[in-house]
Amino acid sequence: xxxxxxxxxxxxxxxxxxxxxxxxxxxxxxxxxxxxxxxxxxxxxxxxxxxxxxxxxxxxxxxxxxxxxxxxxxxxxxxxxxxxxxxxxxxxxxxxxxxxxxxxxxxxxxxxxxxxxxxxxxxxxxxxxxxxxxxxxxxxxxxxxxxxxxxxxxxxxxxxxxxxxxxxxxxxxxxxxxxxxxxxxxxxxxxxxxxxxxxxxxxxxxxxxxxxxxxxxxxxxxxxxxxxxxxxxxxxxxxxxxxxxxxxxxxxxxxxxxxxxxxxxxxxxxxxxxxxxxxxxxxxxxxxxxxxxxxxxxxxxxxxxxxxxxxxxxxxxxxxxxxxxxxxxxxxxxxxxxxxxxxxxxxxxxxxxxxxxxxxxxxxxxxxxxxxxxxxxxxxxxxxxxxxxxxxxxxxxxxxxxxxxxxxxxxxxxxxxxxxxxxxxxxxxxxxxxxxxxxxxxxxxxxxxxxxxxxxxxxxxxxxxxxxxxxxxxxxxxxxxxxxxxxxxxxxxxxxxxxxxx
Amino acid sequence: xxxxxxxxxxxxxxxxxxxxxxxxxxxxxxxxxxxxxxxxxxxxxxxxxxxxxxxxxxxxxxxxxxxxxxxxxxxxxxxxxxxxxxxxxxxxxxxxxxxxxxxxxxxxxxxxxxxxxxxxxxxxxxxxxxxxxxxxxxxxxxxxxxxxxxxxxxxxxxxxxxxxxxxxxxxxxxxxxxxxxxxxxxxxxxxxxxxxxxxxxxxxxxxxxxxxxxxxxxxxxxxxxxxxxxxxxxxxxxxxxxxxxxxxxxxxxxxxxxxxxxxxxxxxxxxxxxxxxxxxxxxxxxxxxxxxxxxxxxxxxxxxxxxxxxxxxxxxxxxxxxxxxxxxxxxxxxxxxxxxxxxxxxxxxxxxxxxxxxxxxxxxxxxxxxxxxxxxxxxxxxxxxxxxxxxxxxxxxxxxxxxxxxxxxxxxxxxxxxxxxxxxxxxxxxxxxxxxxxxxxxxxxxxxxxxxxxxxxxxxxxxxx
Numbered sequence: 001x002x003x004x005x006x007x008x009x010x011x012x013x014x015x016x017x018x019x020x021x022x023x024x025x026x027x028x029x030x031x032x033x034x035x036x037x038x039x040x041x042x043x044x045x046x047x048x049x050x051x052x053x054x055x056x057x058x059x060x061x062x063x064x065x066x067x068x069x070x071x072x073x074x075x076x077x078x079x080x081x082x083x084x085x086x087x088x089x090x091x092x093x094x095x096x097x098x099x100x101x102x103x104x105x106x107x108x109x110x111x112x113x114x115x116x117x118x119x120x121x122x123x124x125x126x127x128x129x130x131x132x133x134x135x136x137x138x139x140x141x142x143x144x145x146x147x148x149x150x151x152x153x154x155x156x157x158x159x160x161x162x163x164x165x166x167x168x169x170x171x172x173x174x175x176x177x178x179x180x181x182x183x184x185x186x187x188x189x190x191x192x193x194x195x196x197x198x199x200x201x202x203x204x205x206x207x208x209x210x211x212x213x214x215x216x217x218x219x220x221x222x223x224x225x226x227x228x229x230x231x232x233x234x235x236x237x238x239x240x241x242x243x244x245x246x247x248x249x250x251x252x253x254x255x256x257x258x259x260x261x262x263x264x265x266x267x268x269x270x271x272x273x274x275x276x277x278x279x280x281x282x283x284x285x286x287x288x289x290x291x292x293x294x295x296x297x298x299x300x301x302x303x304x305x306x307x308x309x310x311x312x313x314x315x316x317x318x319x320x321x322x323x324x325x326x327x328x329x330x331x332x333x334x335x336x337x338x339x340x341x342x343x344x345x346x347x348x349x350x351x352x353x354x355x356x357x358x359x360x361x362x363x364x365x366x367x368x369x370x371x372x373x374x375x376x377x378x379x380x381x382x383x384x385x386x387x388x389x390x391x392x393x394x395x396x397x398x399x400x401x402x403x404x405x406x407x408x409x410x411x412x413x414x415x416x417x418x419x420x421x422x423x424x425x426x427x428x429x430x431x432x433x434x435x436x437x438x439x440x441x442x443x444x445x446x447x448x449x450x451x452x453x454x455x456x457x458x459x460x461x462x463x464x465x466x467x468x469x470x471x472x473x474x475x476x477x478x479x480x481x482x483x484x485x486x487x488x489x490x491x492x493x494x495x496x497x498x499x500x501x502x
Numbered sequence: 503x504x505x506x507x508x509x510x511x512x513x514x515x516x517x518x519x520x521x522x523x524x525x526x527x528x529x530x531x532x533x534x535x536x537x538x539x540x541x542x543x544x545x546x547x548x549x550x551x552x553x554x555x556x557x558x559x560x561x562x563x564x565x566x567x568x569x570x571x572x573x574x575x576x577x578x579x580x581x582x583x584x585x586x587x588x589x590x591x592x593x594x595x596x597x598x599x600x601x602x603x604x605x606x607x608x609x610x611x612x613x614x615x616x617x618x619x620x621x622x623x624x625x626x627x628x629x630x631x632x633x634x635x636x637x638x639x640x641x642x643x644x645x646x647x648x649x650x651x652x653x654x655x656x657x658x659x660x661x662x663x664x665x666x667x668x669x670x671x672x673x674x675x676x677x678x679x680x681x682x683x684x685x686x687x688x689x690x691x692x693x694x695x696x697x698x699x700x701x702x703x704x705x706x707x708x709x710x711x712x713x714x715x716x717x718x719x720x721x722x723x724x725x726x727x728x729x730x731x732x733x734x735x736x737x738x739x740x741x742x743x744x745x746x747x748x749x750x751x752x753x754x755x756x757x758x759x760x761x762x763x764x765x766x767x768x769x770x771x772x773x774x775x776x777x778x779x780x781x782x783x784x785x786x787x788x789x790x791x792x793x794x795x796x797x798x799x800x801x802x803x804x805x806x807x808x809x810x811x812x813x814x815x816x817x818x819x820x821x822x823x824x825x826x827x828x829x830x831x832x833x834x835x836x837x838x839x840x841x842x843x844x845x846x847x848x849x850x851x852x853x854x855x856x857x858x859x860x861x862x863x864x865x866x867x868x869x870x871x872x873x874x875x876x877x878x879x880x881x882x883x884x885x886x887x888x889x890x891x892x893x894x895x896x897x898x899x900x901x902x903x904x905x906x907x908x909x910x911x912x913x914x915x916x917x918x919x920x921x922x923x924x925x926x927x928x929x930x931x932x933x934x935x936x937x938x939x940x941x942x943x944x945x946x947x948x949x950x951x952x953x954x955x956x957x958x959x960x961x962x963x964x965x966x967x
Contacts, residue, residue, distance in 0.1 A: 157932050178937050323622065327786050330622040330805035396805070403639060404836045406509060407530040 005084060005092045006055040008039060008077035010070045013049060013412055018292075019071045020044045021285050022064045031059050033079055034196050035141050036167030040064070040076065043285040047412060051076075052167075056141055056196075058082045060089050063097065065236050067255065069288075141194045147171040155182035162187050166196065220247035228252045233259070254282050286377045297439045300357065301474040305434055308487045310494040311464045312336075312450050318497045326392060333467075334370070334424050335395040337447055340493035342366035342386035343500045345420055348486040352419045354440040355477045369418035369438060370398060372405045379405050380438060382418045422447060432468035443473040443483070445490075467494070508534045510834070511625055511638035513617040513780075516543020518811025518823030519644035520601050525831045527608040534611040534636065536627055541601040541612070544646055544812075545820040547594050548666050553689060555590035556669055557853050560696035564855060568892060583674050583697065590669060619781035623806045626781075640806055640834055643794060644823065645776040647812035652771055654741055655681065661744045662767045665690075675699050675766035679751055681739050682770035683710035685852040688722065690768050692854035695731050702732040702762065704739055704753060711852060715864035715913040717879070721897055722915060725856055742767060775813040798842025800830035808834075822848045846911075849927050851920040856896050859923035862911030862930060865901050874904040876936070878960030880952045882916045884967045887947040893917040898956040900926070900936075907935025914953075922950045936960055 010020050023041035027033055035056045041048050057079040064076035075096045078089055147169035155163065155170050159182045163170050166187070173190050175182035188198055215235035220228070224247050228235055235247050237255050242248030257280060283291070315336050322331050345352040345366040354361045366387045369380035381401035383394055404410050421438040426449035435446040448468040455464045469490065473483045493500050510526045512519045515537035523535040540547045566579060605612050613636070615629030625636045649664040651657060657664040668690050676699065680691045683705025691703045703710065703726065709719040710726070710733060723733050737755035748763040775793040787804045788795040794809035796802050802809050810830050811823030825843060832840045852858040868875050882888040882896035896916020903910055912926035929939055936957050944954040958964040 178935070327788075327804045399639060399806070400836070403509065403834060407835050409529075409836050 005060075005078060005080040005089065006057060007075050007092075007096055008051065008053070008079060010042070010064070010072050010074045010076055011049075011051055012072040013044060017044050017072055019069050021069050022066050022076065023048055024066055025062060025077075027059045029059055029062055032197055033057060033059050034166075036145065044289070047408075047410075049412075053079065055079050060084065061093060063093060067237050067258075068239060141167075141191070141196045144168045144172045144190060144194050144196075153182060154179060155187075156184060158184045159187045166191055218247060219245055220252075221249060224249045224252045227256075231256050254280075257281050284376060286379075290377055293439060294436050297437050301355075301437050301439065302476060303434075303437060303472045304475050304480065304483070305470050305472050306480070306483045306487050307432070307468065307470045308491050309466050309468050310491045311455070312467050312494055313465045315494055315497050316450070316465060322391065329392045329395060330399075331391050331395045332398075333426070333450060334422070334447070335391055335398060336494065336497065337422060337424065337445070338368050338370065338383055338386055338394050338398065339389075339391050339500060340490055340497075341368060341420060341422060341445060342389075343493050344486055344490040346387050347489045348482060350482045351443050351473070351478060351486045353442040353477060354419060355442055355474060356440045360477055363419040365419075367417060367419045369415075369421040369441070370401070371421065371423040371435075371438075372402050374406050374408075379410065379415055380418065380421060381405050381410055381415045421445070426450060426467070432470060434470055435472050437472055437474055442478050443471055443486075446470040446472065505635050505637050507637040508532050508611070509638065510534075510640040510642065510831070511536065511617075511636060512642045512644055513625070514543060514644035514646055514776075514811070514813075515541040515601065515612075516644060516646050516811060516823065517545045517820040518646070518827045519543065519642070520605065521824040522642050522644060522810060522827035522831050523610045524604060524608050525828050526835075527610050529831065529835045529837070531640075531831075531835070533609075534613055534638070535605060536613045536615060536617040536625070538614070538616040540598055541605070542594070542598040543644075544648075545823075546597045546601065548669065550820050551597055552590040552594045552669050553665075553693075554853060555593045556586060557689065557693055559586040559589070560693045560855070563696045563698070571892065581674075581697070583671055587670055587672075616779070618779055619785055619787075619807070622785065622804060638806075640808065642800065642808040642810060642827075642830060643780065643802075643813060644809075644811045644827065645780065645813045647773040647775045647793075647818060649769065650772045650774045652681075652739075652769065655739060655767075655769060657769050661749050662742065662769055664769060668768045675764075677748075677764045677766070678702070679704065679739070679749075679762070679764040679767045680770060681767065682772070683707070683733075683735070684713065684770065684772065685711065685850070687768070687770035688726075688852060688854045690770065691726065691731055695726075695729055696855065700730075702734065702764070704734045704737050706736070706738050708736050710735065711858060713850070714852075714858055714860055715899060715911070716866060717897060717899055718858055718860065718913045718915045721895070722854065722856070722858060725895055725915075726854075729855075773812065773818055775815070777813060798829075799833040799840070800826055801833075817845065817848050817850060819848060819850060847927065847930055849923045851923065853920065856893065856916050857919045858915045859919040860911065860913040861923055861927050862909065863901060864911055864913065865899070868901050868903075868910045873910060875910065876902045876904045876960045878902070878936075878956040878958065878964070880955040880959055880964060880967060882949065882952055884955075885949060885952045887949050887951070888917060890947070891917060896952075898952040900953075900956045900960050902936045902960050907937065908933065909936070909939070912953075912956075916952070917949055919949075922953060925950065925953055 020042040023043045025040045026038050033039065033053045033056060035053055037053045038050045039053050040051050042051060058081065059077060060080045061078040064070050064074065070076060075093065078093060080089060145167045148171060150170035153170035154175060156177070160170065162184060168187065168191065170182055173182045173186050176186050177183045191198065218235040220235050221242055227249060233252055233255050238247045238251040239254065240247050241251050312333065319331055319333065319336065322329050349362060352363045352366055365385045367382050367384045368386045369382050371378055371380050383397050386394055389397065401410065401414065418441060421441055421444040423435045423444060424447040425433055426447055429449050432448040433446050435444045437444050450465050450467040452463050453466040455462050455466065469487065471483055471487055509531040510533050512523045512535045515535055519535060520541060523533050526533040545551060613627055615627040617625050617627045620626045620635060623638055623641065625638060625641060627634050627636060649657060655662065659667050665686055674697055675694065678694050678699045678701045680687045680701060680703045683703055687703060688710055691701045695701045709716065710723050711719045726733050734753060734755050737753055740752040740754055743750040748765050749767055751762050751764060753760055753762060777789055777792065777794060782789060785804055787802055787807065793815040794802060794813050796809040796814045800808040800810045800814065808830050810826040812818045814826065829840050829843060846862045849859060849861040863871065865875065865877055878900040880898045883894040885894065888894040888896065893916065899913040900909065901911040902908065909926060909930045912923065914923060939957040940961060944951045955964045955966055
């Protein structure tokens with residue numbers, strides 16, 4: 001099996017992930033990698049996650065350079081034994097890159113594989129001397145990883161932490177401490193015996209600045225190459241947006257801006273008196289995702305809107321009663337809307353759907369995404385099973401989710417998915433607005449501010465607290481009458497909150 | 503004007519509050535801290551730090567007294583207590599500025615004024631007669647505590663000092679009565695005795711430092727008596743007559759009533775939480791015996807309200823407040839692996855001479871909790887370093903669960919034991935047994951070798967006794 005070549009591919013985290021940015025590699029070409037090692041950080045829509053090695057061997061090539069964006073499934077690197085020939089590696093990469101998606105940057109002309117790939121000549125590979133060990137490594141270490149839950153195995157805190165880092169199951173380690181407790185020494189001996197390398201010996205790990213190799217083979221415009229030299233930027237760091245697959249000036253400047261190496265550019269050449277400062281920066285992964293998703297939504301899903309006003313005086317009274325009677329409750333109007341939507345979705349299940357263009361998925365529970373504005377974008381954490389949750393539980397769940405959303409501490413499953421979305425701009429005094437559907441969901445509710453308005457009741461003019469609600473629906477799967485029915489049920493729940501209890 | 507809004511607001515700038523604010527800012531919360539008096543709280547301004555600065559003066563006094571033993575002799579020694587107080591105040595002020603710098607560095611908005619809850623997640627801050635309202639999703643109360651009065655005896659700042667007055671004297675008292683033999687009382691008794699005051703210490707329980715292990719209390723009392731401190735246990739100060747030039751105290755004890763004269767009294771009979779004027783009653787926030795009620799992560803019964811530190815109940819220690827601050831904020835932020843406070847792992851330190859330090863259960867508490875135990879003892883008079891520095895009075899006592907080997911408690915009295923207790927704390931946190939401790943190598947010559955010997959003694963294999 002010494003000639004087996006293992007690809008490192010762009011993973012797919014969550015159904016909506018289509019691409020990822022390469023943030024940083026933990027290893028350089030030629031390094032020995034063990035199964036379970038942290039390999040490369042990938043930035044997706046809202047999080048940075050780490051790809052871990054599924055196999056052991058020598059990191060022979062890096063195709064996805066730091067800063068690049070690659071599609072899901074794209075080849076990012078190659079792990080193979082030190083014995084595998086360069087020619088085999090090249091052939092493997094060639095066959096895998098032509099089949100899979102190319103980096104986003106190379107839209108028109110594919111970058112010739114050989115130019116875009118850094119490979120390590122075998123002779124200089126640091127791992128060349130440990131060839132024999134590396135073939136056993138994957139087997140031995142993967143065996144150590146197998147086994148049942150090891151939480152009951154007696155182990156010192158240090159040994160347990162290291163076991164998690166090595167991906168070792170403690171059931172496989174023979175403890176030599178008192179009462180057979182597994183010590184750090186026991187663990188390390190087992191890792192070494194299995195052909196692994198001890199953590200802490202790899203100096204290159206987490207070396208801050210990503211390591212780049214010789215960039216002389218990278219195609220670049222002469223201007224780009226000179227600026228890169230002046231600014232100390234490696235061309236491998238740069239995206240490739242020039243024609244004929246060349247790194248152009250803008251690509252180098254983008255990296256420079258990221259590293260703050262350029263003085264802030266002043267736009268408008270010599271416009272006397274007025275200087276309008278323009279600061280250009282590449283957009284974040286999150287902003288990119290928002291842009292791509294919302295554009296796709298607006299283009300592919302034919303939106304139509306239905307609008308309704310609801311009087312919420314009764315709701316406000318119930319809210320006051322709940323908050324006054326329960327110290328641990330701080331229920332907001334939005335919490336009522338979440339609850340009312342959940343109840344209405346149960347009554348009109350045709351709205352509680354996801355549609356990916358081909359398949360329509362109906363959900364039995366209401367997983368309601370709530371749009372939360374955060375520093376550099378927005379995120380939609382999900383109140384799951386909102387139809388089964390009481391108001392106070394919805395309220396406390398939402399507060400926790402919103403708190404952690406702002407801190408960037410949501411887990412992927414807490415914001416990916418959802419069967420319906422609510423966007424509330426009422427706190428900004430917005431009277432009414434339209435929202436864009438959060439795909440693959442089928443509809444989104446836009447909520448305005450509750451405000452006192454004149455209303456006519458039985459021919460008399462009266463004052464009521466009124467809130468405007470607008471539902472945007474995907475007409476491919478939701479018809480006008482269904483949307484109208486949902487809104488009417490929703491209005492009923494909001495105007496007579498007690499009916500939600502039934 | 504629109505209400506200013508924060509993700510998290512902290513009320514109180516002591517070692518609970520300012521640590522909570524820093525941790526919150528680190529985690530990305532838009533954070534504000536409201537302080538009505540001095541950043542740093544009691545700890546930095548009127549507690550831990552300034553008393554340690556004074557006690558350093560007491561140490562020097564003690565060293566000078568025993569200088570003759572080491573061959574030194576000098577005449578015309580004089581002492582100006584105002585200089586010592588000046589040193590203490592300057593240290594406090596330096597640290598307060600340090601906290602202000604940390605707030606700035608971490609981007610915490612500091613708001614001057616007295617805060618009270620207007621509603622859930624709504625704070626009114628009153629400053630120089632003007633009230634400003636702030637909104638915060640999470641509000642942490644870290645308002646601390648203050649010295650408690652007795653029904654018949656109250657701190658007046660003149661004849662009867664609280665801790666604040668006791669650490670800013672303008673002259674040295676001649677005859678001092680310290681009411682209360684807990685940590686604060688024994689520290690002041692020790693301080694003033696070393697500085698030359700005639701000190702009487704009265705404790706209602708049957709031993710001083712009643713929260714410590716009985717063996718430790720006994721040694722502390724022995725050392726105090728040897729130093730010339732009058733220790734009256736099982737005794738109660740019934741009343742103080744301040745009509746004359748000296749204060750006359752009526753003290754009832756096992757030997758009946760006696761009238762004793764003092765020119766100064768310090769009241770140190772415990773503390774009570776600062777829970778007044780916070781708007782707690784109208785919002786039905788639960789309190790008990792003068793303190794806020796909170797769960798292991800500081801959450802109170804009111805949505806979005808948390809309590810940490812002294813105001814959230816015992817033990818009333820700065821490091822407990824700081825630890826609660828971190829776990830409270832991390833819990834709110836959803837940090838993985840946050841564990842609730844384990845009060846058995848909070849070390850306690852008393853800076854009298856000899857010092858007292860402990861962590862976990864006393865021997866009596868361990869027995870009462872149903873443990874079958876193994877106890878180790880080692881006296882410092884068999885420790886080379888302690889003899890060399892002429893402070894060989896002391897004891898290290900360790901209490902292990904006989905079956906699991908868990909270190910249930912460790913109790914120390916002796917020189918600089920407050921710097922050594924962390925060793926046992928770490929062992930406890932890592933769940934080391936007596937065997938891991940026995941296998942650890944302790945450097946020689948150190949006072950802390952006694953820690954090792956105490957563990958060995960629990961196994962019946964102490965080398966040097």
